[in-house]
Amino acid sequence: MSLIKEKNLLSAWAKENTIKTMSNQSSEGEASYYTDASPNEIMEYNYESVADMQAMFSGCWNIQCDPKVKTILAVSAIANVPIEHQTQEPAMDSASEMRIPDFIYMF
């Protein structure tokens, strides 16, 4: 099942170099894998900044209906639902399904 149909929309903001980083392409000819560092910015974090992010996502997602409610909720939360208007937390699946594997601390 492909959850992201229109990858070209995603790549509009997922920078080319980061996608390249995710690939397995050959390292031949490259002398260094360093990239320039990100701008080191400190930013105010509030409802507006989250809304800006949501706008980035809007249109990038064209999701098939997944039988699992949580998947739909995940996508809805990111793409459509203004966080400031949420009145309740999305429903959860069972506790076992909510468990984050202990090795995935990096997400």
Added chain:
Amino acid sequence: MYILGISALYHDSAAAIIKGGEIIAAAQEERFTRKKHDNSIPTNAIAYCLTEAGIKPQDLSAVVYYDNPLLTTERFVANLQYAGDDTQDLLNLLLDDLIQKKLQIHKLIPQAVGCPDLSDRLFVAEHHISHAASAFFPSPFQKAAIITMDGVGEWATTTIGYGEDNHIKLCKQINYPNSVGLLYSAFTYFCGFKVNSGDYKLMGLAPYGEPVYYDTIVENLIDIKADGSYRLNLEYFDFQYGRAMTNDKFAQLFGGARRTPESNITKREMDMAASIQKVVEEIVILTAKTAKQLTGGETENLVLAGGVALNCVANGKLQKEKIFKNIWVQPAAGDAGGALGAALYYYYQHCNNQRIADGIHDTQKGTYLGPAFSDADIEKVLTENHCVYHKTETTEALYETAAELIDAGNIIGLFEGRMEFGPRALGNRSIIADARSPVMQSKLNLKIKYRESFRPFAPAVLEEDASAYFDLEGNSPYMLKCANVKDSIKKSFDLENAMKETDNMLPVVNMVRSTIPAVTHVDYSARIQTVTQETNECFYNIIHAFKERTGSSVVINTSFNVRGEPIVCNPYDAYLCFMRTEMDVLIMGRYILYKNEQPEFKEETDWRDIYELD
């Protein structure tokens, strides 16, 4: 101007508070919740920081989270695209962790701080900037090169930068999924240890093995360039799909399945540990050389942070290379330290406040930044639990008694002053014993800490006497550098032959390797803490009294906890740990408790069921 820094929602949540540029307090949430590596929003640590500073939430000028959730989301979605059809595990994480928590910090943090309206005062700094700030701003240096390395922040996994006065700048970075931290964690996982908490075990296991897999690693798993930059071959890993660290192809490369946790450790795991340790050291040293080049050779100082900087063996090798004359490592180099870095970054760089560095003293206050408890607090706990205790008349009497007890072979829980910030216990929440004893390493491991027999213990040594025991360049106040014991105190033994016919490490552990065998690892290395009167008067004076009595300036120093338990925080935690183990003596403040005098201790549940093995 009070600024609160927060790290949370990855691992090792923490809070730190600064007033002006002064660090007032910092603590990890795990110490309060008793859940190791607790990654929740650090409500308890925040409350402690505010109490220690004597302020209310409204008095905060800014609250700074140590990571930018928007950039993390960006990485996550790029990862989804990479994963293609195989995204279900990643999407589970997306909801559970990213959507529900990280992107909601503008709601979760004000709740935790107890100040619903933090508008205009809640900021986010980038993950590796927070690490870099935690390394540079508290360091003694006016100028320094900066290296950060960890599993992953938003995108960055390794950065090189430069700090001068009140400003830092990161110049180069390596992005996820290429990560030396994740590579090391993959080996931790494959060798049957828990990622994060088990990384130390892998480092401790390495000297038992030979780096026979080094070529296998650099030919298949990672391409390392001459400048220290690297790229992983993702064909061997599974973390990018939100699953295990390694896949079947990785297992095939190393001749079979992952070691089952808690099963026997074999020569393969020892050799894998030695091999990945060699790779990490190579990357760290090459990266330092590049940092030296990028900074134009303008500074002889290097500062380090990020989880990889807790690899004290690599730090020791780096010091020996003399690429930089001076190295300072943030004691809370992992994510906990990001809380401190975020606050300092806001104060110095965002607000452009002046920073003064004298080139000698850091501003970390010995990293004794956590809660302290008065004699009255301690006595209340002792009375409530019907303990039999002795109160010493003077501090000098306490030092003398402690020294006498160590000399007599007792194992002592030492609870004094402010709790340490960072993963190392440095004398205030420590278990101490005689380093000269040939049986103390296995005794401590098996009867006190209930952990694997091979794991080494660290020495605490009077700083002025360190050179008599160790080949240490400079000092090591935070137990973040390894060095070998001096040839003059070594005792020869044949590790290769001892390990030839068996995978059982216990006989090797019990071999006498020096005049301080309990803190001498099988390769003659030691993870050293140098102790000064200036940073820890009580601990210094106990070791000094021990020296007066025995001629030895070295004691074993290990964290006051059992396997899987966070280091003790308050007197009750210390009392529980003392009674649950075969520790002989507990010293808390001016009070001394002897195990054989205590009333029978009973618990309704077995404490071994409380703490998940790490």
